[in-house]
Amino acid sequence: MSNVRNPAATRMVRLLERLAPNEGYTQSALDSVRLMRSDRPLGRTPVLYEPSIVIVCQGRKLGFLGNDVHVYDAQHYLVLSVPLPFSTETQASAEEPMLAVSIRLDLIELSDLITQIGAAGNHPDAPPTGIVSTRLDGNLAGATIRLLEALTAPLDAQVLGPGIVREICYRVLTGEQGGAMRAALAHHGRFGRVARALKRIHTEYATPLNVARLAEEAGMSVPAFHANFRTVTQTSPIQYIKSTRLHQARLMMIRDGVTAAAAAGRVGYESASQFSREFKRLFGRTPVEEVRDMHESFTLSPAVRFGT
Secondary structure (H helix, E strand, O other): OOOOOOHHHHHHHHHHHHHOOOOEEEEOOOOOEEEEEEOOOEEEEEEEEOOEEEEEEEOEEEEEEOOEEEEEEOOEEEEEOOOEEEEEEEEOOOOOOEEEEEEEOOHHHHHHHHHHHHHHOOOOOOOOOOEEEEEOOHHHHHHHHHHHHHHOOHHHHHHHHHHHHHHHHHHHHOOOOHHHHHHHHOOOHHHHHHHHHHHHHHHOOOOOOOHHHHHHHOOOOHHHHHHHHHHHHOOOHHHHHHHHHHHHHHHHHHHHOOOHHHHHHHOOOOOHHHHHHHHHHHHOOOHHHHHHHHHHHOEEOOOOOOOO
8 A cells, every 4th residue: 555645635644543543433413424433454244334424544445246346445436325244354453444335225325416417407317326425526435534524513513514424425416426426316217126126125134024025025036126125236036035034134233233143033034053054154154153253353333234
C-alpha cells in the first residue's frame, strides 16, 4: 500500500480513526451509517451485505460473487442494490488499518430522488445490476468527508447528516454506473421481481419458504425464476435462503448471545444437527468455534445487522 495520499484521503482516514477506534463495526450517530475497521488482513470470508454504499478510505477489500471480483479501496466504492451473500477478503495491517463507511440504502427514501433524476433526462438508463464497484470521484469524496465531520458532533449529525447522506446517494445514482443502480433500485422488469422475492426472503427467512410459491408471486415459471434469480445473485433460490438463514443465525449468536440450538430454531431449522453441519460447510467452523473466535477477534457493535 502506498503511503502517499492526497489531502482529502488523509482527512477521511483521520476522521475514521477517530470515529472507529476499535476493530469491527461501530454504529454512528445516524442509524443508516456504520463504520468499519480491521487492523489485520482477513482471508476469504462469507458475508451478507444489505443494499448499501461502502466507501473504503484506507486498505482494500475484494468481493467475490460467482466468477466476478469487485475491488473497493481508496479509489473505488462498492454499491449493492439488493441483499447479497458473497465472500470478501480484507487487506489491512496495524500500520494501515482498513477503514470504511457503510451507508444503508432505503428504497422508500430513494424513490423520490430516483424519480427526480429520471425526470431531468440528463442521465442515461442502463440494465439493472445487483452489485458494482465504481471509481471514487472528487464530489463523492468531498461529501464523504463532510459526512464524517458531521458524525463527530451529535447535533451536526442529527441536523446535517441526513442531507449529506442524500447527497452521497445522489452522487452515486448520477455517477459512472448510476443508471444501472437506478434501474435496479426502481425494481423494474424481471430484476425487480427477483428483488422483491429477495426482500421477502429477508423478511420471512424464519418461515417455510417455497420456491414454487416465490416464482408464482414473481409471475414466472419455476425454471424462469431460477434463471433470473441466478442472474441477480449468482446462486440458486434454495442456496440463497439457506445462506440467509445461516448468516442471520450467526449474528444472533454473536450479537445476542443465544445458543446454536436456539439460533437454529429462530431461523427456521427443525434439526440442530443439520444446522451445525450446514453452518460449518458455509463458514468453515462449527457455531461454537465461530462465536468464540469472533468474540476474541473483534469488538462488535450491538447494532450490527449484516456481516461485512
